Amino acid sequence: MRLFKTTVSTPVLASACGMFLLIGPGCGVGIVPSEFEDLALGVASGKTSLLEAPRCDSVSGDGATAVDDEEGVFEGSGIVFIRGEEFDVSIRTIIVDGPIEGDDGTLRATTSHEFTFDDGSSFTTTDKAILEPAGPPGLFNLNSNMKITSATGIFEGVRGRLHAHGQVDLFDEDNGVGFPDFGEASFTTNGVICLAGE
Numbered sequence: 001m002r003l004f005k006t007t008v009s010t011p012v013l014a015s016a017c018g019m020f021l022l023i024g025p026g027c028g029v030g031i032v033p034s035e036f037e038d039l040a041l042g043v044a045s046g047k048t049s050l051l052e053a054p055r056c057d058s059v060s061g062d063g064a065t066a067v068d069d070e071e072g073v074f075e076g077s078g079i080v081f082i083r084g085e086e087f088d089v090s091i092r093t094i095i096v097d098g099p100i101e102g103d104d105g106t107l108r109a110t111t112s113h114e115f116t117f118d119d120g121s122s123f124t125t126t127d128k129a130i131l132e133p134a135g136p137p138g139l140f141n142l143n144s145n146m147k148i149t150s151a152t153g154i155f156e157g158v159r160g161r162l163h164a165h166g167q168v169d170l171f172d173e174d175n176g177v178g179f180p181d182f183g184e185a186s187f188t189t190n191g192v193i194c195l196a197g198e
Contacts, residue, residue, distance in 0.1 A: 057082065059162075060190040063091050072180025080115065090116045093185070099131065107131040107140065121153025123160075131168055138171020138178060142187060160193035 063078020074093035079086055091113060098109030109129045116122040126149045131140035146162040166187025170179040 056192050056194040058190070058192050059160075060188070061089070062186070062188040063089070064186040065091055065093055065184070067180060067183035070180070072183065074183060074185060076185075078115075080117075087117055092116075096126070099129075105133040111144070113146065117153075119153065121151075121155050123148050123151040123155050123158065125149060125162065127164075134167065136171075137173065138169055140168045140170065142166040142168050142185065144187075146189075146191075148193065158193055160191060162189050162191035164189045 059080060059082055061078055061080040063076060065074035065076030067073070068075040072095060074091075076091050078089050078091050080089050081087075093114075094112045096110040096112050099107035100109070101107055107130070109131070111127045111129050113125045113127060114122055115124075125146040127144045127146040129142060129144040131142055133139070134141045142165060144164040146164060148158065148160040148162075151158050164187045166185060168183070168185040170183050172178070172182040175182075
């Protein structure tokens with residue numbers, strides 16, 4: 001299955017600082033994987049306290065997903081960059097509401113993304129997605145405002161906002177198959193994440 005590359009920039013990550021700084025509740029020394037030690041600002045080595053650590057940080061990344069079941073759920077993978085460090089993530093996207101088509105063919109939907117890191121830690125977003133027709137049938141340009149609403153593991157307690165830009169293809173012209181039986185998306189993102197309450 002071919003996957004389209006998409007670009008996303010987001011304010012969602014802006015509110016989830018602790019997520020990437022690894023300073024959310026429960027991010028004690030004992031559960032910070034070695035690959036995150038540098039990002040933990042020395043917490044794992046005891047060189048600094050959580051209170052001394054910065055409260056927010058910027059994040060960027062990209063990913064590609066495709067419909068993986070009869071329910072129209074998109075699954076795939078991507079890369080997240082935090083302070084220049086690269087992390088592999090699995091991505092699962094669910095359509096919560098919609099899409100609703102406007103008079104000009106624009107689709108609006110509420111979606112949810114779950115980003116899961118190799119150690120099992122994750123964060124989930126609720127998104128307001130707008131898909132504007134990009135020419136061929138079923139091809140759309142994606143713009144999505146994403147808000148981090150929950151997080152687990154080393155990201156527990158963080159919040160954030162992201163903005164995503166990309167491309168979504170909801171029609172397989174060769175086989176005449178459309179969504180929810182077919183769908184591909186690609187995107188890039190950037191934003192900031194912070195501790196809850198920041």
